Amino acid sequence: xxxxxxxxxxxxxxxxxxxxxxxxxxxxxxxxxxxxxxxxxxxxxxxxxxxxxxxxxxxxxxxxxxxxxxxxxxxxxxxxxxxxxxxxxxxxxxxxxxxxxxxxxxxxxxxxx
Amino acid sequence: xxxxxxxxxxxxxxxxxxxxxxxxxxxxxxxxxxxxxxxxxxxxxxxxxxxxxxxxxxxxxxxxxxxxxxxxxxxxxxxxxxxxxxxxxxxxxxxxxxxxxxxxxxxxxxx
Numbered sequence: 001x002x003x004x005x006x007x008x009x010x011x012x013x014x015x016x017x018x019x020x021x022x023x024x025x026x027x028x029x030x031x032x033x034x035x036x037x038x039x040x041x042x043x044x045x046x047x048x049x050x051x052x053x054x055x056x057x058x059x060x061x062x063x064x065x066x067x068x069x070x071x072x073x074x075x076x077x078x079x080x081x082x083x084x085x086x087x088x089x090x091x092x093x094x095x096x097x098x099x100x101x102x103x104x105x106x107x108x109x110x111x112x113x
Numbered sequence: 114x115x116x117x118x119x120x121x122x123x124x125x126x127x128x129x130x131x132x133x134x135x136x137x138x139x140x141x142x143x144x145x146x147x148x149x150x151x152x153x154x155x156x157x158x159x160x161x162x163x164x165x166x167x168x169x170x171x172x173x174x175x176x177x178x179x180x181x182x183x184x185x186x187x188x189x190x191x192x193x194x195x196x197x198x199x200x201x202x203x204x205x206x207x208x209x210x211x212x213x214x215x216x217x218x219x220x221x222x223x224x
Contacts, residue, residue, distance in 0.1 A: 034211075043117075043204060043214035059211070090158065100146045100209025104158040 002027035006091050006105035013112055019064075019078040021108045023091030026072065032094035033074040034102065035066055037087045044090065050074060086112045115140045117207050119215035126195045127223050133180075134190045134218045136205030142166075145208060147181070149190045152217070153201040161203070164188065197222050 003026045013019060025031050032051050036044040046059045048066035056066050063082050067075045074091060088109050092102040116139045126132035138147070149161040164172045164181050171179050176196075180189045192199055200222045206212040 041122075041217070041219075043119075043216040044206075044212075045214075046211055049211060088156070092158075094209065100212065101148065101160050101163060102150075102158075102206075102209075102212060103160075106155075106157045 002093070002095075002103065004091060004093050004103060004105040006089075006108050008108060009106065010109045011111070013081050013110065015083060015112055016080050019076070019081050019085070019110070021076040021089055021091075021110070023074040023076075023105055024072055025074075025093050028072070028093065030071060033068065034092040034094070035074065035076050036090045036092060038090060038107075039087050047089075048076070081110075081112045083112050086110055115142075115207050115213040117205050117213050117215040119205055119218050121218045122216070123219045123221070125221040125223060126192070126199075128195055128197060130195055131191060131193045132195055132220065134192075134203050134205075134220070136188045136190070136215055138186050138188060138205070138207045138213075140186075140207060147179075147188045148206040148212070149177070149179070149188075150204045150206060150214075151199075151201045152204065153198075158204070162190065192220075195222050197224060 005024045034049045035047040038044050050068040064078050090107045091105040095101040118137045145166045147164045150158050151161045152158045162174045162177050176193045178191045202217045202219050204217045205215040
């Protein structure tokens with residue numbers, strides 16, 4: 001069965017520190033992967049998506065970057081965090097054959113102080 | 114640009130009763146998909162129901178059903194026989210991987 005793992009689940013970081021959030025998918029190959037951010041009490045904002053190794057598309061200019069070093073690994077990074085980077089980050093995989101259904105990881109909550 | 118609007122930030126329902134969550138959207142596409150996702154307090158987002166725009170028949174999944182009005186660009190979710198486990202934030206979404214999400218409706222279920 002397909003699963004998607006995110007870590008760390010919770011992270012508290014000072015302003016100006018680096019960030020690395022990791023997402024790994026199991027049970028599928030060549031998935032389309034997505035990073036979304038959810039601000040408190042709000043909907044999801046698409047940050048990045050990737051259709052394959054090394055292929056990253058950015059949807060929103062920001063202090064973040066993404067990489068896809070392996071087929072089933074998607075990483076969200078920052079060199080210097082801002083207060084506005086706080087939020088709940090969700091990795092998602094596009095389920096094939098289901099017309100656009102997203103399968104989400106459990107999320108990573110980032111608090112920047 | 115696509116937009117999704119959920120006009121009810123919070124809703125409450127008595128256990129075993131029926132509740133309807135509203136969603137309106139805007140898109141220039143003629144063929145598209147609409148989704149309702151549920152985000153329980155444990156936070157993992159899961160799909161509740163999907164609707165294909167070219168299908169006139171409203172989708173149904175057990176106690177969950179939608180009222181899809183394509184001309185009005187409306188896509189409401191009806192939860193029948195509400196259960197305590199239905200308490201969550203519900204998101205309406207338009208599209209596929211690059212989905213556009215509404216801001217969500219927090220549903221409280223009262224015992």
